[in-house]
Amino acid sequence: MKKKITAPLAAAAIAALALTGCSSGGSGGEGLSIDVPEIPMMEELGDFEGQVNIVAWSGFVEPEWSDQFTEETGCVVNRKIAGTSDEMVQLMRTGNYDLVSASGDASLRLIVGGDVQPINLDLIPNFGDDIVEGMKGQIYDTLNDQSYGVPIGRGANILQWNEDVVTEAPTSWDVVWEEDSPYAGEIMGYDAPIYIADAAVYLMATQPDLGITNPYALDETQLAAAIDLLKQQNSIIGDYWADPVKQITAFNGGDVSVGTSWEVLRKLSENDSLQGTLPEEGSTGWSDAWMLSSDSDNANCAYAWMDYTSSPEVNGAIAMNFGMAPANAAFCELSDEAAEHCDLFHATDEEYFSNVWFWTTPIEQCIDGRTDVTCTNFQQWTDAWLTVRG
Numbered sequence: 001m002k003k004k005i006t007a008p009l010a011a012a013a014i015a016a017l018a019l020t021g022c023s024s025g026g027s028g029g030e031g032l033s034i035d036v037p038e039i040p041m042m043e044e045l046g047d048f049e050g051q052v053n054i055v056a057w058s059g060f061v062e063p064e065w066s067d068q069f070t071e072e073t074g075c076v077v078n079r080k081i082a083g084t085s086d087e088m089v090q091l092m093r094t095g096n097y098d099l100v101s102a103s104g105d106a107s108l109r110l111i112v113g114g115d116v117q118p119i120n121l122d123l124i125p126n127f128g129d130d131i132v133e134g135m136k137g138q139i140y141d142t143l144n145d146q147s148y149g150v151p152i153g154r155g156a157n158i159l160q161w162n163e164d165v166v167t168e169a170p171t172s173w174d175v176v177w178e179e180d181s182p183y184a185g186e187i188m189g190y191d192a193p194i195y196i197a198d199a200a201v202y203l204m205a206t207q208p209d210l211g212i213t214n215p216y217a218l219d220e221t222q223l224a225a226a227i228d229l230l231k232q233q234n235s236i237i238g239d240y241w242a243d244p245v246k247q248i249t250a251f252n253g254g255d256v257s258v259g260t261s262w263e264v265l266r267k268l269s270e271n272d273s274l275q276g277t278l279p280e281e282g283s284t285g286w287s288d289a290w291m292l293s294s295d296s297d298n299a300n301c302a303y304a305w306m307d308y309t310s311s312p313e314v315n316g317a318i319a320m321n322f323g324m325a326p327a328n329a330a331f332c333e334l335s336d337e338a339a340e341h342c343d344l345f346h347a348t349d350e351e352y353f354s355n356v357w358f359w360t361t362p363i364e365q366c367i368d369g370r371t372d373v374t375c376t377n378f379q380q381w382t383d384a385w386l387t388v389r390g
Contacts, residue, residue: 034112034143034365036112036143036144037112037113037294039117039118039294040117041117041119041120041146042120042123042299042303043120044123045123045300045303045304046300048073048300048301048304049299049301050074050075050298050301051075051077051078051298052076052077052078052099052298052301052304053096053098053099053298054077054078054079054097054098054101054305055081055082055088055091055092055097055099055100055101056080056082056101057081057082057101057288057322058081058322059318059321059323060101060321060322062321064317064321065309065314065317065318066079069304069305072308073301073304073308075298075301075305077305083243084192084242085102085103085105085194086106088100088106089106089109089110089115092115092291092293093113093115095295097293098293098296098299099290099291099293099302099306100116100293101152101290102149102288102290103286103287103359104138104141104286104287104358104359105192105194105286105359105360105361105378107140107149107291107361108143108360108361109361109378112363114294115293115294115295116148116292116293116294117148117292117293117296118147118148119147119148119149119150119291119306120303121147123303123307124303124306124307124310126307126310126311126328127150127306127307127310130312130329130330131328131329132151132325132327132328132347132348132350133350134154134350134353134354135151135289136151138358139360139367140287140358140359140361141289148289148291149290149291150289150290150291150306150310151287151288151289151327152288152290152309152315152318152319152327153288153315153318153322153324153325153326153327154285154286154288154325154353154356154358155263155286155323155324155325155345156262156283156284156285156346156352157198157260157262157285157286158260158263158277158278159173159175159258159259159260159261159278160251160258160260160261160266160274160275160276161175161259161274161275161276162251162254162257162258162271162273162275163275165183165186165257165258166183169275169277170279171277171279171280172280172281173201173279173281173283174202174206175187175258176233176259176260177199177202177232179232179235179236181236183257183258184236185236185237186255186257186258187233187236187238187256187259188237188238188239188240188241188247188251188256188258188260188261189233189237189239189241189259190240190241190242191240191241192242193378193384193385194284194359194381195230195260196223196227196230196381196385197215197216197284198215198260198283199230199233200215200222200226201215201282201283201357202229202281203226203229204281204282205280205281205282210222210225213368214357216359216360216361216362216367217362217368217370217375218375219370219373219375220376223380223381227387227388230385230388231387231388234388234389238255238256238259240389244262244265244268247261247265248269251269251271251274252269252271261276262323263276263344263345264322264324264345267323267344268323278352278355278356282357283355283356283357284356284357284359285356285357286358286359287358287359290305290306292306310327312328312330313334315327315328315331316328316331316334316338319331319341319345319347320338320341323345324345325342325346325347325353329342329347329348331347332347332348361378362375362377362378363377363378364377
């Protein structure tokens with residue numbers, strides 16, 4: 001497939017992102033104005049093309065529901081599983097995929113690079129009042145009052161501990177960040193540049209003089225402080241994880257006793273000694289959304305998929321399979337099992353998620369509203385992370 005946005009145009013768009021725009025601040029995307037490539041939005045649906053090619057997290061596209069979709073629409077679902085957000089961005093930039101289940105640390109890169117197109121929510125009937133408010137109009141997938149994503153689900157990066165070792169339930173992240181932690185050598189951190197935001201969340205609470213008000217909007221001084229904290233943690237870390245299997249194995253094997261986790265990993269560990277909480281400082285988290293390629297040759301099938309997977313039944317199936325809060329709250333009313341799942345993952349608890357900073361691509365425009373400084377971008381975060389990990 002040909003690329004509609006050439007490399008020079010994409011580079012120009014990224015430069016514009018760094019130099020223009022204004023932000024109203026806060027977590028929502030409404031009011032954030034950034035120059036992005038002008039890509040037309042679909043105004044009406046046409047005939048199904050017969051297939052849809054999807055890049056997704058493991059567990060998002062399964063025969064249990066994709067086979068029924070094919071039966072109903074005639075659109076064959078071709079799935080490519082990606083292991084990281086970086087891989088998703090790279091795959092979408094090939095122009096060979098129609099849809100991606102993007103997390104917030106990938107979405108802005110895709111929007112600004114011209115890799116995805118605006119979404120016409122009027123063409124998605126299942127995107128209605130039952131979609132939880134906290135997943136609508138967020139900064140990681142909504143720019144210039146235009147949506148680029150259809151919410152799938154969300155989750156928090158919680159503090160997990162083994163109560164056989166950590167006998168007093170922690171309420172603060174201090175047990176993983178401070179040099180005098182009694183669990184030095186038994187701490188587990190997340191292995192990715194976006195983990196810098198976790199350090200920034202802790203600094204927001206413990207070093208207010210740094211002036212951090214959004215962990216994804218760090219100027220050079222603030223980024224340096226976060227890196228110093230991460231290097232301090234590195235001296236007491238037991239291990240890092242990006243692979244969920246590695247995380248579960250490390251906790252169950254006793255190699256680590258406290259660190260960052262997801263609620264679903266605690267559940268999948270089947271270890272009653274593992275406990276988790278959202279600490280008093282708040283936390284980072286992730287929110288995933290379907291995004292449509294600007295190069296899609298199968299946009300009608302793609303829109304049908306986004307609508308199909310936004311229904312309470314299918315959205316709930318994805319949420320239960322992956323282990324996250326569903327975007328469609330109507331799922332929570334379908335059965336006792338659904339209600340139990342929604343309770344475990346805080347599906348409709350906006351107070352809980354108000355303390356969660358969802359992954360957002362760091363950009364040079366300060367998304368906290370500051371205009372007197374330049375913030376650090378994702379490449380700078382990536383370079384800084386390498387100094388932590390060596």
